[in-house]
Amino acid sequence: MENNLIELTNKLQTVLASISSYESLDLPQIVVVGSQSSGKSSVLETIVQRDFLPRGSGIVTRRPLILQLITQRQSDAGEYAEFMHCRDKRFFDFDEIRQEIERETSRLAGANKGISRTPIHLRIYSPKVLTLTLVDLPGLTKNGRKKRMLTILIFLLGDQPQDIEKQIRSLIMDYISNPNSIILAVSPANMDVANSDSLKLARQVDPEGKRTIGVLTKLDLMDAGTNALDVLMGRSYPLRLGFIGVVNRSQQDILTNKSMTEAIDAEEDFFRQHSAYRSIASRCGTKYLSKQLNSILYTRIKEKLPELRSKLSSLVSQTQQELNQYGDPAFSSGDLHRGSLILKLLTKFSNDFVAAIDGTSSEMSTKELCGGARIYFIFNNVFGSALDGIPPCANLSNNDIRTAIRNSTGPRPSLFVPELAFDLLVRPQIKLLEAPSIRCVELVYEELMKICHISDNKELMRYPRLHTKLVEVISELLRERLSPTSNYVQSLISIETAYINTNHPDFLGAAGAMANLENESKRKKKVSETKRRHMRTESPASSVVSVGSRAEEENHLVPNGVHKENGFTPTPSVNGADNKESFLTYFFGGANKNERPALGPQEMMNNASFTSPLSVTSMMESELERKFEQASIQPTEEQLQASDREEIEIQLIRTLITSYFNIVRKNIQDLVPKSIMHLLVNHSRESVQNRLVASLYKEELFRELLQEDEGVAADREKCKTMLDVYKQAFEIVNNAL
Known part of the structure; x- marks a missing residue:
């Protein structure tokens, strides 16, 4: 049952990763975190019991490696590996696996020291492993001055970005922030655990230590007379999942090709014979670590099964609806x-x-x-x-x-x-x-x-x-x-x-327009009169007006604002009711000739001095010649100036x-x-x-x-594959509950 559930997670990761959507499920997985030279790669190789990871100085792991371990029965094809980017090929030689990891890393991350977020998916089938899902990430780098200078030097000589440390931390945070992830924090025992980079980073996303398991490496390299028993017993740095001590192969052992079987036997002997660790020897070593990781991962998956089933049910429904929108490709065949x-x-x-x-x-x-x-x-x-x-x-x-x-x-x-x-x-x-x-x-x-x-x-x-x-x-x-x-x-x-x-019916007409103008004139006159009264009230001296000037004002203005000089004098009325009528009559006909200024001013004839007929004739001829000369040119601005009648x-x-x-x-x-x-x-x-x-x-x-669009056809196939995976996963999860 444990293997079935973990294999389900592995299958989901593999299939969903091919369409870049497995993150939406937040599948449980074990994320391995450690600083450079902490022994992180050695821990993974000891768990697999094979040398398959690239080695070297500086940043070796430059892409996330999602490692799926599947227990293989002895009667099956033996040990082999498969990469998701070349599924049709099985790798039986683990040196070839290392070379393929290096090639695939360089393909996306460059030949030098750049990193890439795109993971490499590797599945290993072996009778020596327990079914697990592990994610190996680039090692954390130190922030010291010497290390920064080295980083800058590498940047200048190669294609490594200058902010490589920031990129690595950001990449690690993306994986360990998943609440369903189990953090495998690798720390060397010959350094202060409280200053461990991996544990500090884990503490940021898991402050209570509920999903962090510590691994102490290099216990055999501690100074004489010292041990890490307090850490392994959980007294100095408490973690809910505890610490497990391991002893990996030394660099000399790797150079002399010491076998994994011999290394594991030597590890067991170290814990059984060490005076400080013999009492907890059964809870130390790589074999115990593998069992614990398998058990923890199974427990985590089982806890998340109800939530996973609910989410899968929703995804099945959504994906089915999306697939229906693409339509059935068989439906477009045949004329009918x-x-x-x-x-x-x-x-x-x-x-x-x-x-x-x-x-x-x-x-x-x-x-x-x-x-x-x-x-x-x-x-x-x-x-x-x-x-x-x-x-x-x-x-x-x-x-x-x-x-x-x-x-x-x-x-x-x-x-x-x-x-x-x-x-x-x-x-x-x-x-x-x-x-x-x-x-x-x-x-x-x-x-x-x-x-x-x-x-x-x-x-x-x-x-x-x-x-x-x-x-x-x-x-x-x-x-x-x-x-x-x-x-x-x-x-x-x-x-x-x-x-x-x-x-x-809504048009004002002449009468309405004149009424509006008259009302506007009265309003302005009333406002003007009010201002004058106000000024007289405020300044009595300024209100003294000569009788002659007042009479002159009255002689030049008529009640409707028309000047007498135009030749129009309204007929007096006792009550003033005929003013409007006479005003309209003036503009629209009905007035006698003397009342129409357009017929010619009478004052010129009335005020003219009488002279002899000959002199008058001579004066008129001279005036006519001047007028005709003016008529041959454009009127002057003074001549075009509107009269009071024209203004109205x-x-x-x-x-x-x-x-x-x-x-x-x-x-x-x-x-x-x-x-x-x-x-x-x-x-x-x-x-x-x-x-x-x-x-x-x-x-x-x-x-x-x-003719169907190729992109839509590909999306339909991807959606159909997705639906099949969701249905299969839902069936397995449903049966597991």
């Missing part, structure tokens, strides 16, 4: 099966496209807006903000409006504010709404294109050519709808400019443009999203499946469309 498969994939793709628009997809992102929600955002935020950001009178200066008013009257003086000027000015303003409207169509089109390109359907991703064709068909459909939608949206603007409906006309036109522009903007903000939804979005979502079937459901295309 191919046809039904393509029809299924077409339907799935179109349903996903529609669901993304409608917001009913079960795989909708929670990190960002997408699909239909993105389209709504474009309508409501992007397009709405773009329209609101356009001023009704953008790029219209007072001079532009005044020029339009003057040009629209031609050679005739205006009797009232010309409507043609309003038409000429408001149409270009409405055209400003066209650019953001067309851009709104483009943004929605781009979002629909994004939806059809994004697909997480693994079954569909098996067939890259089919997926490419699906995207091409949908893209073509969307491109076909883009032009009609843009043209229709553009026509909405043209419709608005084709007929300026001044009878619209400009404000009136600006108010009318703003009122009508807001009406049109409101219409466009409502109609453009509706048009896009009808002509582009809804039309695409309703016709997507019919278009896909009509374009791709053709028997002559089946074989081409269902």
